[in-house]
Amino acid sequence: MTxxxxxxxxxxxxxxxxxxxxxYVRVDGSTVEEVRLDIYEPPRFFEAFLRGRSYTEPPDIxxxxxxxxxxxxxTSACLAIEDACGARVDGAIxxxxxxxxxxxxxxxxxxxxxxxxxxxxxGFPGVVEMAAEHREIVERGLALRGAGNAIMELLGGRSxxxxxxxxxxxxxxxxxxxxxxxxxQLRSALPLAVDTVRWVAGFDFPDFTCPHxxxxxxxxxxxxxxxxxxxxxxxxxxxxxxxEQHITEEQVPHSTALHARLxxxxxxxxxxxxxxxxxxxxxxxxxxxxxxxxxxAEAGLGPDCRNPFRxxxxxxxxxxxxxxxxxxxxxGYHPPAKPAVAVTARAATGYGVSEAPRGVLYHRYEIDxxxxxxxxxxxxxxxxxxxxxxxxxxxxxxxxxxxxDSQLTSVxxxxxxxxxxxxxxxxxxxxxxxxxx
Amino acid sequence: xxxxxxxxxxxxxxxxxxxxxxDGAGLAVVARLRGHLPDDVCLLVSDGEPTRLIEAWAGAPVxxxxxxxxxxxxxxxxxxxLVLHRAGAAVAPPASSHGLGLDCAIGLAQALDRxxxxxxxxxxxVADVGQGTGLTPAVAATIDTLAxxxxxDLDSPRxxxx
Numbered sequence: 001m002t003x004x005x006x007x008x009x010x011x012x013x014x015x016x017x018x019x020x021x022x023x024y025v026r027v028d029g030s031t032v033e034e035v036r037l038d039i040y041e042p043p044r045f046f047e048a049f050l051r052g053r054s055y056t057e058p059p060d061i062x063x064x065x066x067x068x069x070x071x072x073x074x075t076s077a078c079l080a081i082e083d084a085c086g087a088r089v090d091g092a093i094x095x096x097x098x099x100x101x102x103x104x105x106x107x108x109x110x111x112x113x114x115x116x117x118x119x120x121x122x123g124f125p126g127v128v129e130m131a132a133e134h135r136e137i138v139e140r141g142l143a144l145r146g147a148g149n150a151i152m153e154l155l156g157g158r159s160x161x162x163x164x165x166x167x168x169x170x171x172x173x174x175x176x177x178x179x180x181x182x183x184x185q186l187r188s189a190l191p192l193a194v195d196t197v198r199w200v201a202g203f204d205f206p207d208f209t210c211p212h213x214x215x216x217x218x219x220x221x222x223x224x225x226x227x228x229x230x231x232x233x234x235x236x237x238x239x240x241x242x243x244e245q246h247i248t249e250e251q252v253p254h255s256t257a258l259h260a261r262l263x264x265x266x267x268x269x270x271x272x273x274x275x276x277x278x279x280x281x282x283x284x285x286x287x288x289x290x291x292x293x294x295x296x297a298e299a300g301l302g303p304d305c306r307n308p309f310r311x312x313x314x315x316x317x318x319x320x321x322x323x324x325x326x327x328x329x330x331x332g333y334h335p336p337a338k339p340a341v342a343v344t345a346r347a348a349t350g351y352g353v354s355e356a357p358r359g360v361l362y363h364r365y366e367i368d369x370x371x372x373x374x375x376x377x378x379x380x381x382x383x384x385x386x387x388x389x390x391x392x393x394x395x396x397x398x399x400x401x402x403x404x405d406s407q408l409t410s411v412x413x414x415x416x417x418x419x420x421x422x423x424x425x426x427x428x429x430x431x432x433x434x435x436x437x
Numbered sequence: 438x439x440x441x442x443x444x445x446x447x448x449x450x451x452x453x454x455x456x457x458x459x460d461g462a463g464l465a466v467v468a469r470l471r472g473h474l475p476d477d478v479c480l481l482v483s484d485g486e487p488t489r490l491i492e493a494w495a496g497a498p499v500x501x502x503x504x505x506x507x508x509x510x511x512x513x514x515x516x517x518x519l520v521l522h523r524a525g526a527a528v529a530p531p532a533s534s535h536g537l538g539l540d541c542a543i544g545l546a547q548a549l550d551r552x553x554x555x556x557x558x559x560x561x562x563v564a565d566v567g568q569g570t571g572l573t574p575a576v577a578a579t580i581d582t583l584a585x586x587x588x589x590d591l592d593s594p595r596x597x598x599x
Contacts, residue, residue, distance in 0.1 A: 045456070045568040064456050067484030111488060115537055127537075128544030135549060142549075145488045160484055 072356030084350025103151025114141025169340030201299035214279035275359030345371030487542035513564035514575035
């Protein structure tokens with residue numbers, strides 16, 4: 001236990017790039033005065049990069065924003081461009097879009113649950129140490145990740161930065177015969193997903209509640225994934241075109257990332273809100289497919305979930321949901337006459353939202369009559385969550401001031417992992433330390 | 438079973454992101470090698486995510502990774518070649534699943550018996566990983582050398598079978 005009056009914790013190792021993801025906690029006596037989370041945001045560069053490019057390019061360019069959720073960027077981009085051009089994508093093409101997105105959810109959630117989050121609850125430093133003692137469990141995670149990648153590879157052409165997505169649909173639609181082995185792989189993965197829910201439901205969770213407004217998509221009759229309108233736990237409902245009327249962004253001195261606020265928030269929490277698995281589940285639990293509903297009930301999830309540590313259960317339930325949905329879509333699949341609808345450029349502004357694994361992802365494009373992009377705006381889920389994460393961390397630290405600095409830093413990092421923030425996902429290089437003796 | 442395992446093929450994996458300047462060095466080497474490799478060599482690009490790396494190299498007799506590295510002190514363009522047998526010293530887990538990387542991949546592959554026969558890393562020290570495309574001159578000047586070094590590593594088992 002420390003008896004120092006003033007304490008400052010600083011963690012810079014949140015990202016591969018030093019200084020691009022950092023956490024700062026300032027404590028005065030027995031009061032936490034400030035928590036800052038500095039997260040570097042790749043989308044801001046892409047907004048500028050897109051200006052002057054053709055309206056057909058955003059799906060390929062914005063896929064490069066994130067190696068883990070490229071389909072989210074591609075889908076929100078397609079929706080926004082199609083909205084601007086007055087094109088409507090439905091039927092089998094829309095089903096393929098949802099199927100591809102299911103692959104991303106399965107892969108992203110399996111990666112987070114098994115490779116990052118579960119070791120925290122089981123007391124392992126990381127997945128490597130967990131694999132040494134629980135090889136069969138980690139193999140299960142890799143099998144689920146593989147099932148998600150298989151969808152991405154078949155529909156997207158490859159699992160990273162898919163190349164088969166275009167404005168209006170796809171370059172090529174698969175045949176039912178090509179989908180048959182994928183369905184077999186998904187049927188094998190479904191019990192693994194249910195086992196995952198049971199496994200994570202048995203973890204010990206700190207008693208913690210996030211009080212923030214929740215924001216998620218709503219898609220009548222089904223769990224929101226690749227399309228929808230917006231809804232909040234406070235009762236607001238609006239369309240993608242109205243997003244910027246309700247969500248404002250502002251610069252803050254300590255971060256390169258813009259902070260988002262929900263205007264007219266009735267909870268008196270200064271516009272803080274949370275998007276992502278907790279919001280999706282709490283606002284849409286009644287729309288889960290049957291097996292996911294049953295798994296959630298067995299796991300003890302009630303009608304809502306506001307404990308960020310239990311987000312690991314929600315992610316596991318969403319894997320079940322995504323596999324159920326993928327199988328339903330494959331079973332009912334009839335190839336479209338053409339893999340894409342024609343999308344003709346016109347001078348207009350379009351808006352698109354979808355549910356990335358980490359939450360609502362908003363795109364807006366202004367294009368001219370020649371199809372040239374005049375402006376672009378991308379609001380990723382992590383920047384929307386940043387203020388809520390900081391507020392959660394402040395209250396979390398306040399209740400744990402008896403820990404020494406090292407322990408406190410460690411539990412703060414675990415708490416951040418609840419949200420799986422998209423930190424510096426546009427950069428991937430190694431750190432090399434030269435130790436000369 | 439991966440493609441490499443099914444066919445017993447060697448694999449070359451360029452790791453990086455072309456939108457972060459010198460971080461695209463591994464991808465530039467892959468582009469340089471395209472069309473110059475025997476049919477039995479898989480040529481891939483990766484963002485470094487561990488499960489995809491393991492899937493790419495599992496069962497391969499040899500896997501060659503080409504990546505950019507930061508170093509202190511840095512000499513942009515300086516090359517490193519490492520034969521990797523095991524993961525480095527344990528490091529704290531990242532705060533995000535976006536932070537998992539090559540070291541995690543090697544440790545996990547060892548634990549799950551999914552290492553390739555030989556794993557070789559070619560790395561180039563970077564000058565600039567800011568936003569934008571294009572390599573800095575110091576790193577761009579190494580691409581041909583790196584590509585040639587990869588070819589030597591792929592060829593050496595044929596000349597000197599174990």
